[in-house]
Amino acid sequence: MPLDPAAETVITAFHAGPPAVQGLVRDLRLRWAFEEIGRPYRAETFDAFAPRSAEYLQRQPFNQVPAFDDGHQPLFETGAILLYLGEQDERLLPRDPGGRWQAITWAFAALSSVEPAVSPLVVTNMIHRDKPWADPAREAFLQHTHRVLGHLSEALAGKDWIAGTFSIADILLATVLRPLDRTPGLLDGYPVVAAYKARAEGRPAFHRALADHLAAFQQHETAGEPA
Amino acid sequence: MPLDPAAETVITAFHAGPPAVQGLVRDLRLRWAFEEIGRPYRAETFDAFAPRSAEYLQRQPFNQVPAFDDGHQPLFETGAILLYLGEQDERLLPRDPGGRWQAITWAFAALSSVEPAVSPLVVTNMIHRDKPWADPAREAFLQHTHRVLGHLSEALAGKDWIAGTFSIADILLATVLRPLDRTPGLLDGYPVVAAYKARAEGRPAFHRALADHLAAFQQHETAGEPA
Structure with a gap:
């Protein structure tokens, strides 16, 4: 325990x-x-x-x-x-150098390439949702979200886990994606990403x-x- | 060379x-x-x-x-x-474990705690500056920027470099701060941060x-x- x-x-x-x-x-x-x-x-x-x-x-x-x-x-x-x-x-985190660095570069990618495409949406939805500018700003931010989700779909294609075997990169990437649940339907266009997130969230x-x-x-x- | x-x-x-x-x-x-x-x-x-x-x-x-x-x-x-x-x-990156992890945790902090307080401003100023919602959005984002710069000032007090000796954490933190130059006057309220940034940018x-x-x-x- x-x-x-x-x-x-x-x-x-x-x-x-x-x-x-x-x-x-x-x-x-x-x-x-x-x-x-x-x-x-x-x-x-x-x-x-x-x-x-x-x-x-x-x-x-x-x-x-x-x-x-x-x-x-x-x-x-x-x-x-x-x-x-x-x-x-x-x-x-794998011990072999190739696997280790693959996991580390994806751990940074989750935080530096994916999270910045998610956070502006989350901040707008959670903190600024009642502001008059929230709707147009959210629409503008969504363009970057869609671009990054498209790239992530390609990177995840054919993989169970982003760096090959399950690693800290998946813990970061899956939790970075979780707030997208608050934008209903957003992941519908990215079935590979949605399946990856569900696979991660399905771990005991x-x-x-x-x-x-x-x-x-x-x-x-x-x-x-x-x- | x-x-x-x-x-x-x-x-x-x-x-x-x-x-x-x-x-x-x-x-x-x-x-x-x-x-x-x-x-x-x-x-x-x-x-x-x-x-x-x-x-x-x-x-x-x-x-x-x-x-x-x-x-x-x-x-x-x-x-x-x-x-x-x-x-x-x-x-x-220092070899001793304490110094190494201090530098690593600040490297992640530059990317995950400081950059998210800078990027929404930069994106609004660079990409969305002509949108009617740019001004109120920028004002709202600035609240978080100021909060983070205040904490960073305290963390930098009395230090030349964020993790003790110069390291990858400084390369990340100083470059993350650089776009704030595009918001004139912003760093005036944070002389410790401004001096740190100038010290980093002063390295040959x-x-x-x-x-x-x-x-x-x-x-x-x-x-x-x-x-």
Whole structure:
């Protein structure tokens, strides 16, 4: 059972915040990796709206979650943390140089080529949806989203996983794609991408990670403090 | 002289394209790294507007530049390529684990925490500036830019380089900040960030890299084909 209150490895996550972000906050990426390799961890959770202490900025300089510490190496970016975990476990990152670099270049691609084609839509939909400019801006941003999804479809053709075998690149790429669910029908034109995302989300480790991610919010609500 | 027509290491870059991107295209990040370590490379350049061959997508799946190949490992994301170069040269990435991971986590932070606070402004200014929604959208995006620049100021306080010694994290962070020049006055409120950016851009290796990046455009114009 990776979620273990006595584990030395700790991450930070939310237990309350905007309902729209439940299921999308980036601690999910780390929980998924821990589940894939059965590595025990514990989660320190807090309210997304609550001010953080000044000390928290030492752990996460942008005041976000997750921060990570395993007692040896504090880290604060999911890309870096997944690379760190991958270097310790070949189920997350191949050992052979060709496979390793293929996974690393796709891990960066998920964050630097795909996420920038998704985030402007998400930000417009979640934060600015009531602004008068939201509709035309969203339409303009969608052109880039479609261009990137088209390229991604070609890159995924004939593959189960983006870098050959399952790796940290898939954890990043699949979670980067998840917010597109909030734009109904968008992935209909990209059946290869939709099937890839469903394949990733169908992994038992992903199910367990998502359940624990959501449970943090539910347990907090049940405890009587509204999320 | 790192730029060497006989070098085995090759990158792709542009020699023509929208004037606004000259000085900002990401091949600059790699040229800078090569200059820091005196590693010979050659640049295959082409027109940003010209259609690429289907084969080019094998080298760069999103049809962008730079792609990289040293005869051993083809790669296509600047973050991954800089990490690859850094693992071969400690002037780009410290060897001790603590220093190495500090640089890696900040390399990811430049791309995943800082660049997303810069890019929506850049995209709005460069691509959508004539749209009626550009001004209010820019104002809204600026809130996030200011939040991130504030956190970055605190993280940079008292440091010459973001991860202690100069590293790939600085190449990424400084180049991510460069487009903010196009929003006059923006960095005036963040003197620590402005001084950091100037310090990075003051390195002789950066000067040589930028000169070669710009020369590709100038030589092509001089050759009679308008950029």
